[in-house]
Amino acid sequence: MTDPKKYYAILDGISSPIVFVDNDHVIRHLNKAARVRYYEKRGCRDLVGKSLFDCHNLTSQEEIKYLHERLLAGESEIFLNVNKQYEKITVVGVRDAGGVCSATTSGLRIPPNRRLQARRQHEPSVRLPDGSASKSRIGIEAE
Numbered sequence: 001m002t003d004p005k006k007y008y009a010i011l012d013g014i015s016s017p018i019v020f021v022d023n024d025h026v027i028r029h030l031n032k033a034a035r036v037r038y039y040e041k042r043g044c045r046d047l048v049g050k051s052l053f054d055c056h057n058l059t060s061q062e063e064i065k066y067l068h069e070r071l072l073a074g075e076s077e078i079f080l081n082v083n084k085q086y087e088k089i090t091v092v093g094v095r096d097a098g099g100v101c102s103a104t105t106s107g108l109r110i111p112p113n114r115r116l117q118a119r120r121q122h123e124p125s126v127r128l129p130d131g132s133a134s135k136s137r138i139g140i141e142a143e
Contacts, residue, residue: 016087020094022102023072025052025064067091071101 008029011018017034021027027047030038038044044055053061067078071093080089093101 018104019047020102020104021052023068023100025068026050027052028102 008031011020011029011031014031015033017037018029018031019027019034020029027050030047038047047055052064056064070078071091076093078091080091082088092104094104095101
């Protein structure tokens, strides 16, 4: 299965928003759930082909670069937070057969009976190179 349309159809069938970003931090694909979230609900336009940095502040840009370095170094998934919609937000390294890594961010729903427990258990794992914890939340900013 090498037809990209088939892969996109599979991604569109996933109910969680998925944003596929290449190693140059350019948004290459948004699945259907991500298009609904960013285009219909947040009013963003034409994100595919644009830099991920175009829709983030400087602090978030530094966090994204740092997370990307961690993925390139071999981490497979990095937990960021649980948002107000009770979605677990992660960054996942996607590797091809040669080990080349890109990053995918996705919101994964947590079952209702686990919501409170998940909020208590998880703390942001974004640590900057100096060891400090980042106080910002990575996300598309309102214009």
